[in-house]
Amino acid sequence: MTAQTRHRRRAALAVPTLLAVLALVVTVVRTPPATAATALTVAQAISSQTGATGTVTGYVVGEPTATDTVRTSSFTGDTALALADSSTQTSTSSMLYVQITSSYRSSFGLLTNPSLLRTQITVTGTLTAYFSHAGLKSPTAMVKGATSTTSPTATATATATATATATASSTTDTYYANALGKSGESLKTALHTIISTGVTKLSYDGVWDALKVTDQDPNNSSNVILIYSGISRSKTLNGGDTGDWNREHVWAKSHGDFGTTAGPGTDLHHLRPEDVTINALRDNKDFDSGGTAVSGASGNYTDSDSWEPRDAVKGDVARMIFYMAVRYEGDDGFADLEVDDIVNNGSNPYIGKLSKLLAWNTQDPPDTAEKNRNQIIYSTYQHNRNPFIDHPEWVASIFG
Ligand SMILES: [Ca+2]
Ligand SMILES: [Ca+2]
Ligand SMILES: [Ca+2]
DSSP states (O other): OOOOOOOOOOOOOOOOOOOOOOOOOOOOOOOOTTSTTOOBOHHHHHTOOSSOEEEEEEEEEEEEEETTEEESSSOOOSSEEEEESSTTOOOGGGOEEEEOOHHHHHHHOTTTOGGGTTOEEEEEEEEOOSSSSSEEEEEEEEEESOOOOOSOOOSSBOOTTOOOOOOOOTTSOGGGGGGTTOOHHHHHHHHHHHHHSSOOOOOHHHHHHHHHHHTEETTEEEEEEOTTTOOEEEGGGBSSSTTOEEEEESSOTTTTTOTTSTTGGGOGGGEEEEEHHHHHHHTTOEEOSOSEEOTTSTTOEEOSSEEEOOGGGHHHHHHHHHHHHHHOBSSSSSOBOEEOSOSOOTTSSEEOOHHHHHHHHHHSOOOHHHHHHHHHIIIIISSOOOHHHHOTHHHHHHHO
């Protein structure tokens, strides 16, 4: 009965093509040293990590993602860039890592502006370590090109207000810089801010097309994989009839009553394709072990008050639930979603069962497909990440 039209949609992941931009070799004409507003070179900024304010001119040479790692293609975010005195510099020890705060990300983030690579910019901010590396944080001005200002901008003027901020671990990327070293409630608070900043909210219609990309079958680009049943089904069979797949809210809509307006009801981090009939069987049940085998969804079990997903997605489900609890804190017009250790939560803004979800997070760690999905949502759709896919150990710190 399936005479299906196959649309071959190639998921066009915008991988920035790096043309070998041969920068014109320009002799940098340096402003005479006597001029008050001369910007620092990158070398000078690296040797002036005093916590004072400084203005630096340099070439954008990549995106730092760890102390010793600077990406020059396939950028992952808009939160940091690396500057050097030479546009072709590859040694990280000759680079200054610049924090890009939210107001500058749309103009200076490399994910959004890959063509900035190898161009000259001028940045004013605090000369202090970023990522355990020579850096500039909390920029107060970022402009393209070399500055020619004659205003008496302070250059490395010693101030007594240098704040000693903790430096980031070399193993963690810039996206989580403000969460590093924290635990428990303060980690949750920091992550809430990070994953709620600069987010693009999809429409419920937009979710259809996004799921065809985020949940594409790796072995068949015409299909999506259904979360619970694990079945590969044609992308074109999205809809509401028997045999179609539709949009499963892993955090059931009724648990917080958020519906399908832009917000939690359209958040791709917990939306997955599922067969219409199986989706209805899961209904709004909490998660727990046990019950009888679900017909048509091998490895899943259910009873009157709970749903047990198949082993391969137990951890995925847990991390989606934990993401929702951190992302939605009641400060944006929607309910404060939280995890508790019971079933039968009904329409309360809670989902259980915490003890099971903690175990499932450990039992089924993130795999390549789950990480890839997180990256696509970040780079192409919502511009936020599920921290528990990147750092599953944070689950126990916050919820354990
Ligand atoms: Ca049960
Ligand atoms: Ca899994
Ligand atoms: Ca919450």
